[in-house]
Amino acid sequence: MRRVKIKDILTNQPIGQDVNVKGWVRTFRNNQFIALNDGSTISTLQIVADREKEDESLLKKITTGAAISATGKVVESQGKGQSVEIHANKIEVLGEADPEKYPLQPKRHSLEFLRDIAHLRFRTNTFSAVFRVRHAAAFAIHKFFNDRGFVYLNTPIVTGSDAEGAGEMFQVTTLDLNDVAKDDSGAVDFSQDFFNKATNLTVSGQLEAELGALALSEVYTFGPTFRAENSNTSRHAAEFWMIEPEVAFADIHDNMDLAEAMLKYVIKHVMKQCEDDLTFLEQRLINEEKQKPQNERSDMALKEKMAFVLENDFQRLTYTEAIDILRNSKPNKKKKFKFPIDGWGADLQSEHERFLVEKHFKKPVMLVDYPKEIKAFYMRMNDDNKTVAAMDILFPGIGEIVGGSQREERLDVLTSRMKDFDIPEHEMDWFLDTRRFGTCPHAGFGLGFERFVMFLTGMGNIRDVIPFPRTPGNAEF
RNA sequence: GCCUCUUUAGCUCAGCUGGUUAGAGCGCCGGACUGUUAAUCCGUAGGUCCAAGGUUCAAGUCCUUGAAGAGGCGCCA
Numbered sequence: 001m002r003r004v005k006i007k008d009i010l011t012n013q014p015i016g017q018d019v020n021v022k023g024w025v026r027t028f029r030n031n032q033f034i035a036l037n038d039g040s041t042i043s044t045l046q047i048v049a050d051r052e053k054e055d056e057s058l059l060k061k062i063t064t065g066a067a068i069s070a071t072g073k074v075v076e077s078q079g080k081g082q083s084v085e086i087h088a089n090k091i092e093v094l095g096e097a098d099p100e101k102y103p104l105q106p107k108r109h110s111l112e113f114l115r116d117i118a119h120l121r122f123r124t125n126t127f128s129a130v131f132r133v134r135h136a137a138a139f140a141i142h143k144f145f146n147d148r149g150f151v152y153l154n155t156p157i158v159t160g161s162d163a164e165g166a167g168e169m170f171q172v173t174t175l176d177l178n179d180v181a182k183d184d185s186g187a188v189d190f191s192q193d194f195f196n197k198a199t200n201l202t203v204s205g206q207l208e209a210e211l212g213a214l215a216l217s218e219v220y221t222f223g224p225t226f227r228a229e230n231s232n233t234s235r236h237a238a239e240f241w242m243i244e245p246e247v248a249f250a251d252i253h254d255n256m257d258l259a260e261a262m263l264k265y266v267i268k269h270v271m272k273q274c275e276d277d278l279t280f281l282e283q284r285l286i287n288e289e290k291q292k293p294q295n296e297r298s299d300m301a302l303k304e305k306m307a308f309v310l311e312n313d314f315q316r317l318t319y320t321e322a323i324d325i326l327r328n329s330k331p332n333k334k335k336k337f338k339f340p341i342d343g344w345g346a347d348l349q350s351e352h353e354r355f356l357v358e359k360h361f362k363k364p365v366m367l368v369d370y371p372k373e374i375k376a377f378y379m380r381m382n383d384d385n386k387t388v389a390a391m392d393i394l395f396p397g398i399g400e401i402v403g404g405s406q407r408e409e410r411l412d413v414l415t416s417r418m419k420d421f422d423i424p425e426h427e428m429d430w431f432l433d434t435r436r437f438g439t440c441p442h443a444g445f446g447l448g449f450e451r452f453v454m455f456l457t458g459m460g461n462i463r464d465v466i467p468f469p470r471t472p473g474n475a476e477f
Numbered sequence: 478g479c480c481u482c483u484u485u486a487g488c489u490c491a492g493c494u495g496g497u498u499a500g501a502g503c504g505c506c507g508g509a510c511u512g513u514u515a516a517u518c519c520g521u522a523g524g525u526c527c528a529a530g531g532u533u534c535a536a537g538u539c540c541u542u543g544a545a546g547a548g549g550c551g552c553c554a
Contacts, residue, residue, distance in 0.1 A: 026515090027513095027514080027515065027516090029512095029513045029514065029515090029516050030510090030511055030512075030513045030514095030516065030517095031511080032511075032512075032513070033512075033513050033514075033516085035514075035515095044514095046513090046514085048512085048513095051511080064504095077512090078512055079512050079513060079514070080512095080513095080514070081513090081514045082514085099504085099505060099506090100487085100505065100506085101487085102487095103487070103488080104488095105487080105488065105503075105504050105505090105515085106503090106504085106515045107488070107489080107502095107503055107504070107515060108488090108489075108503090108515085109488065109489080110488085110489070112546065112547070113488070113489090115546090116546090167552070167553065168552090204554090225554075227552090227553075227554085229552055229553075230478060230552085231478095231551085231552060231553075232478085232479095232548095232549095232550095233548090233549080233550080233551090233552095233553095234547090234548075234549095235553085235554080236552080236553070236554080237554095240554065241554095242554060243554095338550080349550085349551085350549095350550075350551090351550090399553090399554095400553065400554065401554070402554075403553075403554065446554060447554075448553085448554030449554085450554080451554060452554095461547090462554095473545095
């Protein structure tokens with residue numbers, strides 16, 4: 001008999017039909033009631049075993065975590081808590097789970113403990129929900145761009161470009177590290193390396209995406225990104241996924257419109273597709289926050305927060321306006337900020353961003369037009385000659401989720417900016433060619449996928465929204 | 478990289494100003510019950526108190542160093 005997914009049975013309720021289901025036992029109550037989950041939905045399906053007829057040795061093997069196959073009739077449930085159940089006439093244990101050794105019990109486990117057993121944590125309600133939501137979000141992103149005529153571009157993961165300037169890179173080499181090839185001057189001889197040059201894992205696909213956009217008009221990347229930063233926070237990982245759209249004939253305002261539309265589209269899609277997962281995750285978050293002091297709890301539940309973001313325009317303001325607000329803010333006047341705001345030009349610290357997003361505006365904030373000194377060389381110089389057309393999107397609880405800009409398309413301005421940043425022109429010749437031939441205004445941004453999934457799931461640590469997270473000192477699994 | 482906190486049973490935790498034999502809930506195992514909902518009830522077992530040094534008559538508790546984890550900051554997505 002063909003296997004039916006539990007989600008289908010719970011949705012269609014084919015009462016009277018004989019079906020086969022396969023999945024993993026969550027609990028086995030009363031030697032009779034199996035709560036079975038197959039990952040198709042957060043809900044379990046109740047399998048009723050015939051205690052009289054079934055072999056006792058078989059019943060003994062039905063333990064939490066075991067994989068079973070059950071065949072029987074779908075009937076209306078007599079008990080509370082579920083509408084239908086299966087009266088099994090045949091149960092097969094496909095894979096036993098020794099209860100002495102199986103680490104997952106039908107009880108609450110800490111996220112830290114589950115992180116240590118990341119290979120098994122998919123079997124929990126929380127993580128199965130998180131990864132279904134993550135999938136739905138990834139799918140929605142592809143659909144959003146596809147429907148708008150964007151081309152999905154796969155930029156290189158191994159890169160020979162060392163001028164991306166977005167942080168420390170992981171080196172990629174096949175040189176024998178125990179006996180590194182040296183040249184005459186004693187330096188490492190990368191001409192003997194696999195690519196005949198020094199290579200790294202990408203920190204951003206942006207520069208390559210720009211090349212694509214200046215021919216295909218609209219492109220986006222969606223791939224892994226690597227940063228060898230020693231960052232020890234709940235929102236940084238050494239390996240994470242980034243979405244980087246790049247649009248020709250677009251300015252910073254088009255860019256902001258695109259980012260806002262995309263974020264809202266994905267939120268809407270996830271709310272529709274993952275209703276029951278979100279309900280579970282929302283409750284999980286409420287329970288977790290019960291242990292926190294009142295003032296640290298969020299004032300909106302998960303779905304409420306998502307709906308709120310959906311229904312309201314993101315707050316747009318310039319860096320200069322933000323500085324004014326911060327300078328006149330209560331915490332600044334009462335010297336509550338660790339880094340007081342006294343003038344124009346310094347980068348905002350997380351405490352300032354959090355004040356703007358969580359206290360002042362209480363919604364996502366888009367900041368534009370930053371001082372040129374604190375932003376990257378490729379961002380377009382504004383007419384004031386002091387600021388660049390950069391934008392950051394800040395989300396409550398997570399901070400920076402998007403960073404983007406209009407790109408500097410004027411060759412002379414770009415090369416002079418590169419000089420300021422000590423970036424050698426000859427290494428970026430391929431990049432500059434796009435400015436030499438048929439250059440045009442264009443813009444793009446990078447969205448940290450995991451940070452967005454944190455918002456969508458209410459999870460507070462990036463390590464809990466990526467299946468096998470890589471962080472300093474940790475590359476297990 | 479910097480600062481703070483944590484580490485006690487399989488899991489989640491309690492263990493007071495250092496003082497007899499280190500506790501609870503859940504899980505496991507055994508039994509009872511049998512339409513249960515993290516089932517319930519009774520019972521048993523289960524500990525290198527993170528590690529190494531030190532102080533003390535006495536250390537789970539105090540000190541030093543180290544390890545692992547968490548939170549905050551910086552870097553950023």
